[in-house]
Amino acid sequence: MSEPTKLTREQLLPLAVAAERRNIAFTDGQCTLLPPLPDCPICGQPSTALRVQPDYSFQFDLVRFAIKPCGHSFTADGEDVFESYNHARQIVASGDTPNSKENEA
Template sequence: MNEPTRLTYEQLAPIVAALYRREKAALAGAGFLLPPFPDCPTCGQSPTELRTGGDHPAHFLEDRIGFGFRPCGHTFTAHGEDLYRAYEHARMEAP
């Protein structure tokens, strides 16, 4: 099993923005017409699901969050502060 790739804020921000758009659409009742998941940063494949934890769980003492894309299986970690900043930025930019 490969170690997850650490994402920088710049790599994480577009992923979080796409997830935020999906979240807003789901809360608005979009049903199956949700915007797509963001593409995998490693291979560019459009995932059918994103998962957290699993083989590479969050590292609370290091403030890192683990997540992965399926079906390609690429896994990533991101610093908790970067995740928070990216979410706040997406929330402020969204109409």
């Protein structure tokens, strides 16, 4: 297994927005119509699941997560995750897209 790739705040944002949209859809009971996750930032394959490994953050102040089905894994600073998620919530609340040129699905 290769070393996880460190993501920047900019790279985290589309993932955070997708996670937030899915949270909202799930809460609204639209479980069969979950918004899609973004493609893997490394290989560009569509991702079907994002698995977070939370204990990683206790040791290193890093969040580690993996994308399925390609299996690439990533780390991000806890602070960057927190800021991205805050930003994502604002974006979703205002109905914008994080990157209007590529996220008009």
